[in-house]
Amino acid sequence: MQPVNGPMNEISPVTDAAPIKPVPTLPDAQTVTQVTHWTDRLFSFRVTRPASLRFRSGEFVMIGLMGDPNPETGKQKPLLRAYSIASPSWDDELEFYSIKVQDGPLTSRLQHIEPGDQIILRPKPVGTLVHDALLPGKRLWLFATGTGFAPFASLLRDPQTYDDYDEVIITHTCREVGELTYGAKLIESIRADEMLAELIGEGFADKLRYYPTTTREESPKMGRITDLMRSGEVFADLGVPPLCPETDRAMICGNLAFNLELKDLLESYGLEEGANSKPAHYVVEKAFLD
Numbered sequence: 001m002q003p004v005n006g007p008m009n010e011i012s013p014v015t016d017a018a019p020i021k022p023v024p025t026l027p028d029a030q031t032v033t034q035v036t037h038w039t040d041r042l043f044s045f046r047v048t049r050p051a052s053l054r055f056r057s058g059e060f061v062m063i064g065l066m067g068d069p070n071p072e073t074g075k076q077k078p079l080l081r082a083y084s085i086a087s088p089s090w091d092d093e094l095e096f097y098s099i100k101v102q103d104g105p106l107t108s109r110l111q112h113i114e115p116g117d118q119i120i121l122r123p124k125p126v127g128t129l130v131h132d133a134l135l136p137g138k139r140l141w142l143f144a145t146g147t148g149f150a151p152f153a154s155l156l157r158d159p160q161t162y163d164d165y166d167e168v169i170i171t172h173t174c175r176e177v178g179e180l181t182y183g184a185k186l187i188e189s190i191r192a193d194e195m196l197a198e199l200i201g202e203g204f205a206d207k208l209r210y211y212p213t214t215t216r217e218e219s220p221k222m223g224r225i226t227d228l229m230r231s232g233e234v235f236a237d238l239g240v241p242p243l244c245p246e247t248d249r250a251m252i253c254g255n256l257a258f259n260l261e262l263k264d265l266l267e268s269y270g271l272e273e274g275a276n277s278k279p280a281h282y283v284v285e286k287a288f289l290d
Ligand code: A2P
Pocket: 145, 146, 173, 174, 175, 176, 214, 215, 216, 224, 225, 226, 227, 255, 257, 258, 259, 261
């Protein structure tokens, strides 16, 4: 008679067979599910989401790849950078929007990831571009340059954004028209998204105003948003008054010079900077630039 638990029994562990799922080889590994190249300088990608990861729209996490081995010890260390989460908190996956810097330590390599590859993701979200850091207001301004659009891609799909404000204005300044595509397509998809309409309420998209501008290539609206604010053009175009602390709230995410200039401008309208611990009228975060 055949022994029930004999070596050839079908319930014996089969040690040399390929595992069904690839075992993560990196610490905090997540698997890339989709990569989209928008221009030769910009790409976005989606990865699996750790089951335990909760975050507030607008926050960032540290992500990256294993660095090259140390020539002396052979040891490898993770190479990590702060990336805003571009996907909404209700999404099953996480999305990121990144610049490609040809000699950047991380993005020179990250730009070559493909579906099935793994990245490192430290599941500790933090950041200041969150609703909790702003006092209640009527109109929310989101000011972005380049990849600074990313945290707003998350916030614009968060029901709270439309529950808390009567009007949401997103401005995006880029050098060239092609650099606006990621944001333009996202706005388009939000307006057409039936699930969002169900979640947030029919007509929510009427609150959303999109104001894209370019600085180095011809487009319907040209110029830096800061100059367009100083001249009053953006307010005339949108039919809204200049910002004031009673009604307006703002979030800023772009390159360093832009953040500083816009901060000064907002202060000149009387707005004060807020933080998680002390909510006020506006908040700032630096976009990833490496
Ligand atoms: P510009 O082309 O006039 O420099 P970058 O790709 O260098 O991060 O820039 C993204 C966008 O931000 C560009 O359109 C750039 O305009 C604009 N920008 C850069 N600095 C400022 C600033 N201080 N104020 C407003 N916009 C800025």
